[in-house]
Amino acid sequence: NAGVTQTPKFQVLKTGQSMTLQCAQDMNHNSMYWYRQDPGMGLRLIYYSASEGTTDKGEVPNGYNVSRLNKREFSLRLESAAPSQTSVYFCASSASGGRLYGYTFGSGTRLTVV
Amino acid sequence: SQQGEEDPQALSIQEGENATMNCSYKTSINNLQWYRQNSGRGLVHLILIRSNEREKHSGRLRVTLDTSKKSSSLLITASRAADTASYFCATDDTGANSKLTFGKGITLSVRP
Numbered sequence: 001n002a003g004v005t006q007t008p009k010f011q012v013l014k015t016g017q018s019m020t021l022q023c024a025q026d027m028n029h030n031s032m033y034w035y036r037q038d039p040g041m042g043l044r045l046i047y048y049s050a051s052e053g054t055t056d057k058g059e060v061p062n063g064y065n066v067s068r069l070n071k072r073e074f075s076l077r078l079e080s081a082a083p084s085q086t087s088v089y090f091c092a093s094s095a096s097g098g099r100l101y102g103y104t105f106g107s108g109t110r111l112t113v114v
Numbered sequence: 115s116q117q118g119e120e121d122p123q124a125l126s127i128q129e130g131e132n133a134t135m136n137c138s139y140k141t142s143i144n145n146l147q148w149y150r151q152n153s154g155r156g157l158v159h160l161i162l163i164r165s166n167e168r169e170k171h172s173g174r175l176r177v178t179l180d181t182s183k184k185s186s187s188l189l190i191t192a193s194r195a196a197d198t199a200s201y202f203c204a205t206d207d208t209g210a211n212s213k214l215t216f217g218k219g220i221t222l223s224v225r226p
Binding site for chain 2: 004031033042044045048050058090092098100101103108109
């Protein structure tokens with residue numbers, strides 16, 4: 001099925017551990033995004049890539065790094081996980097940066113940092 | 115920071131009734147979008163309305179946009195239990211580089 005695929009779906013980390021969240025889309029979209037969703041906070045943008053080869057910080061980038069590996073893949077790395085990074089992480093992609101069409105979201109990664 | 119703010123935060127209605135949700139925003143926009151999120155799932159795009167449009171329909175959905183008041187409303191007619199979800203508005207802000215800003219969402223419960 002065409003869409004955005006995120007792996008893993010669930011992860012438990014210990015404080016200080018590192019991990020990479022993977023995201024891939026097969027819709028030939030130019031733009032890709034990482035959001036986190038916390039209760040009562042809505043979706044907050046962590047990083048985004050408007051096009052292959054570019055990445056920019058969003059609203060809450062501290063503690064994260066990203067890599068736009070190619071047009072299909074956009075990964076999010078936590079170098080030293082903290083309990084404050086416990087959240088649900090969503091990857092999204094868009095053909096037009098949201099200007100003409102909406103975003104397509106993955107099903108999310110539920111991360112718990114203990 | 116959040117641009118769109120939805121109102122009410124939670125809404126509970128009976129199946130068959132209409133549900134109206136509102137979104138207010140602060141700055142100039144290119145378009146405004148509505149998304150649905152079922153429990154434990156990702157967001158699904160519902161409808162996009164451009165800044166030069168006042169009303170748009172898609173099936174049982176009707177969206178209005180009033181740029182003078184910086185507000186939008188989403189109407190779901192003849193609601194069904196399957197419409198139970200969280201609904202988010204998102205704005206494509208003028209000057210923003212290829213990114214949407216999402217509100218905190220409205221939780222809609224439709225009682226059978």
